[in-house]
Amino acid sequence: xxxxxxxREFLALFEKELYIPELDAGNKQEVLEEFVELxxxxxxxxxxxxxxxxxxxxxxxxxxxxGNGLAIPHGRTLTTRKLVVAFGKCTQxxxxxxxxxxPVHLFFLIIAPYREKQDQYLPTLGKIAEFFRKKRLREKxxxxxxxxxxxxxxxxxAESA
Amino acid sequence: MSSPQKQSPREDLRLLVKLQDLDLMxxxxxxxxxxxxxxxxxGVSRLQEARKELARSIEPRLLKSYERLQRRYERAVVPVxxxxxxxxxMTVPIAHHQAIxxxxxxxxxxxxxxxxxxxxx
Ligand SMILES: [Zn+2]
Numbered sequence: 001x002x003x004x005x006x007x008r009e010f011l012a013l014f015e016k017e018l019y020i021p022e023l024d025a026g027n028k029q030e031v032l033e034e035f036v037e038l039x040x041x042x043x044x045x046x047x048x049x050x051x052x053x054x055x056x057x058x059x060x061x062x063x064x065x066x067g068n069g070l071a072i073p074h075g076r077t078l079t080t081r082k083l084v085v086a087f088g089k090c091t092q093x094x095x096x097x098x099x100x101x102x103p104v105h106l107f108f109l110i111i112a113p114y115r116e117k118q119d120q121y122l123p124t125l126g127k128i129a130e131f132f133r134k135k136r137l138r139e140k141x142x143x144x145x146x147x148x149x150x151x152x153x154x155x156x157x158a159e160s161a
Numbered sequence: 162m163s164s165p166q167k168q169s170p171r172e173d174l175r176l177l178v179k180l181q182d183l184d185l186m187x188x189x190x191x192x193x194x195x196x197x198x199x200x201x202x203x204g205v206s207r208l209q210e211a212r213k214e215l216a217r218s219i220e221p222r223l224l225k226s227y228e229r230l231q232r233r234y235e236r237a238v239v240p241v242x243x244x245x246x247x248x249x250x251m252t253v254p255i256a257h258h259q260a261i262x263x264x265x266x267x268x269x270x271x272x273x274x275x276x277x278x279x280x281x282x
Contacts, residue, residue: 046280047175047178049175050175050178050179050182053179053182054179054182054183054186057182057183057186057208057211058186060204060207060208060211061186061190061202061203061204061205061207061208062200062201062202062203062204063201064200066199066200075182075186076182076185076186076189077178077182078178078181078182078236078238078239078240078278078280079178079280081240081242081280099201114185114235114236122194122195122198125195125198126198129198129199
């Protein structure tokens with residue numbers, strides 16, 4: 001499943017262009033649409049419809065919500081060239097069929113090509129899941145209001161880990 | 162049961178890419194790596210149903226050649242990037258670029274036979 005990921009590599013995955021301070025979406029499908037729209041606008045994916053279809057099918061396999069207000073929609077597609085990670089927050093919370101039934105506030109979307117040179121897809125998934133198991137971190141990220149603050153919170157978490 | 166309708170090569174190719182993405186998802190679901198990360202994987206049979214449905218919508222001859230290629234290679238549809246087939250890494254003749262780009266026909270790599278898909282320059 002690829003080698004473990006360092007905190008530095010992990011932090012380098014986040015991009016200002018792919019940061020959504022507050023999602024407009026009102027339901028599960030709209031969340032995915034909003035992310036895919038952004039990825040397409042930023043030229044990280046080449047066909048919106050194919051990517052959205054893939055993400056919806058992945059949700060059909062089992063919700064990508066992990067509980068505790070966190071969801072990590074993800075999947076591989078031919079229509080991207082490199083691994084991308086986008087972040088979006090929903091302060092109000094949104095039903096995403098989470099295993100604990102709680103609304104989701106923090107969304108990390110991961111899109112990966114079939115296989116990268118150093119396949120960082122599963123390590124990235126694992127790292128986000130591991131980081132956000134901590135309640136304190138989830139609460140902090142929920143308070144951030146811009147990308148710089150978001151990265152600061154993640155960096156200080158990485159340093160203290 | 163829906164039967165495949167005549168659709169444009171561009172649409173045929175998009176359906177084929179969807180099918181390939183889905184085939185990979187089904188393969189990866191069965192090795193359960195994600196389960197170990199805490200994700201619930203419970204709908205494999207739903208995906209297999211969706212796969213059947215999707216396959217039915219694809220032009221039969223194209224589907225056949227996709228399935229034949231898949232038995233031979235890990236991926237049947239590959240991107241062309243900077244003029245190179247990303248399946249075999251051979252240069253695709255410049256004379257073919259426009260046809261592949263426009264997706265007016267479904268083209269295969271002259272060297273490896275994989276189905277080519279243009280992903281932007
Ligand atoms: Zn080739």
